[in-house]
Amino acid sequence: MKLATWNVNSLTVRLPQVLDWLAAQAEAGAPIDVLALQELKMTDDKFPAQAFSDAGYHAQWFGQKTYNGVALLSRQPLTATVKNLPGLPDEQARVLTATVPLTRTPAVGGDTQPPAGDATLRVIGAYFPNGQAPGSDKFAYKMQWLQAMHAWVQQELATHPHLVLMGDFNITFDDADVWDPDGMREAIHCTTEERRHLQALVALGLHDSVRLFPQPEKNYSWWDYREFAFRRNRGLRIDHVLISDALKPLAQACAVDKLPRNNERPSDHAPVVLTLA
DNA sequence: ATGGCCATCGCGGATGGA
Numbered sequence: 001m002k003l004a005t006w007n008v009n010s011l012t013v014r015l016p017q018v019l020d021w022l023a024a025q026a027e028a029g030a031p032i033d034v035l036a037l038q039e040l041k042m043t044d045d046k047f048p049a050q051a052f053s054d055a056g057y058h059a060q061w062f063g064q065k066t067y068n069g070v071a072l073l074s075r076q077p078l079t080a081t082v083k084n085l086p087g088l089p090d091e092q093a094r095v096l097t098a099t100v101p102l103t104r105t106p107a108v109g110g111d112t113q114p115p116a117g118d119a120t121l122r123v124i125g126a127y128f129p130n131g132q133a134p135g136s137d138k139f140a141y142k143m144q145w146l147q148a149m150h151a152w153v154q155q156e157l158a159t160h161p162h163l164v165l166m167g168d169f170n171i172t173f174d175d176a177d178v179w180d181p182d183g184m185r186e187a188i189h190c191t192t193e194e195r196r197h198l199q200a201l202v203a204l205g206l207h208d209s210v211r212l213f214p215q216p217e218k219n220y221s222w223w224d225y226r227e228f229a230f231r232r233n234r235g236l237r238i239d240h241v242l243i244s245d246a247l248k249p250l251a252q253a254c255a256v257d258k259l260p261r262n263n264e265r266p267s268d269h270a271p272v273v274l275t276l277a
Numbered sequence: 278a279t280g281g282c283c284a285t286c287g288c289g290g291a292t293g294g295a
Contacts, residue, residue, distance in 0.1 A: 130294060224281095227281060
């Protein structure tokens with residue numbers, strides 16, 4: 001089973017790339033089962049549900065005009081969908097939570113192995129606020145939002161042991177996630193305060209999937225459009241896939257897929273892909 | 278170098294992103 005997150009920076013512009021990428025994964029023999037998308041930048045009536053349906057995906061979406069917007073795509077039906085964070089009234093469309101069947105990859109010549117316990121996976125796809133700059137109103141909103149996300153994950157974990165929280169977190173874990181850690185010391189995405197909130201989420205019983213596996217040096221998921229930042233690999237790792245304790249034994253691989261960043265009109269983010277047994 | 282790019286809205290240039 002493969003899960004992925006991708007901030008597409010306008011689904012209107014990037015839809016062909018998303019469809020091509022999904023098709024390429026399937027052709028390689030390991031289709032993406034669940035994909036969380038961020039920054040749709042479209043109202044709900046513009047969501048390309050038919051195109052995804054034709055590609056074999058169920059979809060749930062939660063958009064707004066111009067900014068933000070998130071979606072979940074799944075090869076199996078999505079149920080029990082929740083929009084945004086209960087307890088935090090918010091005009092901004094940033095979170096989509098849903099349940100999918102937890103499907104196990106059949107062993108060669110063997111039967112599909114159902115996992116012990118419940119056979120569902122709770123998926124939280126999220127576009128965390130940017131925060132602009134420490135001390136700004138937007139930073140204060142980010143801190144409030146992170147507190148509400150913490151409460152939501154805690155609540156959901158209590159009833160869904162198999163849980164994944166993935167998306168554009170807009171927070172680096174530590175200096176290894178930053179191309180210029182000295183130049184970005186206590187800058188947005190790198191402040192101690194943001195990182196404390198990220199660690200508080202991890203402390204609920206989650207694991208940074210990427211760090212469970214050996215990675216290339218300077219392993220980033222976002223690169224500025226300016227200054228040839230991608231070619232020079234001047235980036236940040238701010239897109240994450242966090243998995244619960246119960247899922248950790250099923251994790252087989254996790255990596256950033258930089259290929260879509262080579263497209264002619266790429267998103268500034270690359271997808272992050274987790275493979276589960 | 279107080280920037281450089283990209284998307285949106287909408288038709289100029291501001292806003293937001295990260």
